[in-house]
Amino acid sequence: MEKFITLTDTAVPLEVENVDTDQIIPARFLKATDKAGFGENLFRDWRFDKNDEPNPDFTLNKPEYSGSILVAGDNFGCGSSREHAAWALKAYGFKVVVSSYFADIFKGNALNNGLLPVQVSPEFLNQLFLEIIQDPHVEIKIDLEGQKIGIPKKNISEHFEIDPYKKTCMINGFDDIDFLVSKLDAIKDFEKKKSQKIQASTPL
């Protein structure tokens, strides 16, 4: 996995709450058996109209907005567990998603793919929206080590929380599979003890 330390870039605002993973990547695109190509269909039904023409009102199609940071409304990523949502955001070019709330499964999926979910206060989120809309070229800085997100030019920033284990993984580009495989002996021990325990707790 790619390392993530800091990022300074412009952002794309998506002022919609409860963005579910069906919107991020509709189910009809889940027939693939590899991870390639999901970026093209990111937000497909919001991005394109019935005739597959780009919808000019959708944020990704607005020429003024660009960058690898997506700033989205509350409760981002709710619904289906499809990791395809994280793959689609990543493949499109996003490295960070900012929201005031993330659904659990999406958050985990994002972190497992080097896509950083940054949870900020609703007030800070509103401020970000205002600043980006006012000046689409405004740069947002995310410092994972210091757990800070802000707009350097405006001298505003906020602290954000991240699981310390996941932070280490992101900064070093580690992933969970390597870690779990290194624990197989402990897991085998656990299996032995568990089967004994269940037998012991039941009068034979």
Added chain:
Amino acid sequence: MKMKKTLFDKIWDAHVVESIPNGPDILYIDKHLIHEVTSPQAFNELKERGISLFRPDRTVATADHNTPTQNQHLPVKDLLSRKQLKELTQNCEENNITLYGLGHPYNGIVHVMAPELGITQPGMTMVCGDSHTSTHGAFGTIAFGIGTSQVSQVFASQCVLVQKPKRLRVNVNGKLKKGVLPKDVILYIISKLGTNSGTGYFCEYAGNVFEEMSMEGRMTVCNMSIEMGARGGLIAPDETTFEYVKGKEFAPKAEEFDNIKTYWETLKTDKDAEFDQEYSFDAEDIEPMVTYGTNPGMGIKITGSIPMEGGKSDAKALAYMGFKPGETLLEKTINWIFIGSCTNSRIEDFRQAAAYIKGKQKAANVNALIVPGSRQVAAQIEAEGLREVFENAGFTLRQPGCSACLAMNDDKIPPGEYCVSTSNRNFEGRQGQGSRTILASPLTAAATAISGKLTDFTKHLN
């Protein structure tokens, strides 16, 4: 004094291999369910790393999301779907995983077939690359959905790395009104609590309403825990649970069953155990529910009206649905109904629908689609004579699968059309591009099919 524990704590703590300081737990998984859509990339990951599957005997596969509901004996027409199903078969063969593929008598929606085969048992930890894995919590099981990276983790180690969720309890006590089904109970709870109130929590459902529910009803409730953001929901196992599990294909047998039952009986929340959050509702306040927006929290009683106040996102949802604030949904013409999905496709759901439909005819404007959750449910529908009831009323009975719940196959609701659906999500385009979903119980769906519009059908119940 021993610490008071919740049901959730008891099962979780019994499955922690190791807790990482300042980090997640390594949680051991008893059963891993897989299907065609969220597993191929996980198998690839394993192959690329040269890792073999650690515990194939704890993994069970089915094909459900992408499968057609007609002519299942013929090769699958959609080439991409066919390829995905073929990869599942190959991956299962190569890794010694039991697969109940298309056409197998045990095939069905993963959250319907596993419980009815006795794969799901109390006290277990279960995961699946599907958010509705919470369904299995009905058995007093910690069951939750995972992403594909985590599917790879379970393949490699039979464990997931996961932060222990907080504890939430939702109590519903009292007597349910006539015509109010488990689906209405959970839609009511979500309408009161919202779609993210459960985020970060695991929810225990308690109270006489859940105690008196059948296993099918409990599965409907736990299934939709994720729709309020909770990773999972669970209900303490009791005699209803034990009776359901007993005698199932893969359930422990004879003496082994009696022994493990003694353990299962200990699986309940200790008196005075603490929850991080708790809500209580009165059963008498619950009425048949319908949703009016584009998330499952946007629900009202069928005789109610759409709230006047609401944010920007509510306005977007209402514009999509073609509804206005303050409007009632009664008398809305409905051209589609769907009874199926992992929420409501078990035999009890079809019995309830059939009991209402029997001797009646669907309205001429309605397309009524019935999709059983599994081959076993389909066989039961046949054996109990329900097929005739549905067909005589003009309903279309299909073969099992996820079908129009997420419209990955050909079962789609046309753009702009309303569908009263027993599934779990009313997201934009969920049942087909431009489709408009109204979530409801099987009884509400059946009644809507007969009248061709949303009505207060409870007036006609005996």
